[in-house]
Amino acid sequence: MFAALGDETRLAIVARLSTGGPRSIAGLTEGSTVTRQAITKHLHVLAGAGLVRGVRRGRERIWELEARRLDEARQYLAEISKHWDVALESLRKFVEN
């Protein structure tokens, strides 16, 4: 995941999606000196690392950050999971006594 971010252009893409929200390749290429093809290639590297994902909308693909969503959801579940571990230990103490 961090290797995918070890590139200035990719970092710029993630930064742009992070501050500006989901956008198309055209939207990402805008105002950039990097070609559309290069952006596409970088997006696929980022997608491979689970950081972004492309959702097809009509004829174009909209790219959005995935890492934040997943990471948050996972941390949340891990937190709930811990609470259950604690609760079930209490149940064990209660019924095994």
Added chain:
Amino acid sequence: MSTDRIEKKITLRAPRERVWRALTDSKEFGHWFGVKFDGPFVPNTPLHGVIVTTAVDAEVAQHQKPHEGKPFDIVVARIEPERLFSFRWHPFAIEPGVDYSAEPMTLIEFVLDEVAEGTLLTVSESGFDNIPLARRAKAFQANEGGWTMVVTLIEKHLAHDAQVAGQA
């Protein structure tokens, strides 16, 4: 890994009817879980309670202490004797002053199976994907791990960009 469901399995060295009572007698449930309910569990019926401290573990009780007295509302779903008990609740509904009632609930299911050592209890909680992301993100404080680093990288990058723009 699913973001919608948690499942836990625990083998309890106790007979099935004992575990069943600990789960479905609302007083007994409250005793180990740390909640005081207004009445018994009735299928398809909401039940109000308040958070108290568990009576079985001093350390856990310590953690529950700050939440003591906060409302704890559930809606009992199914009660199938000595086999399945389920209810719905708002997970992590502990932020003061927040009305959780309009938000989707998660479903908690307790399933009992008899095994040689005693009773195998499977607990699952599902429906997290319906909970607003903002609520999920708020529910945990510890924002360690990958994403923090990504954010730091982005911030650094943005700061660098602003600097370059300022120089131009």
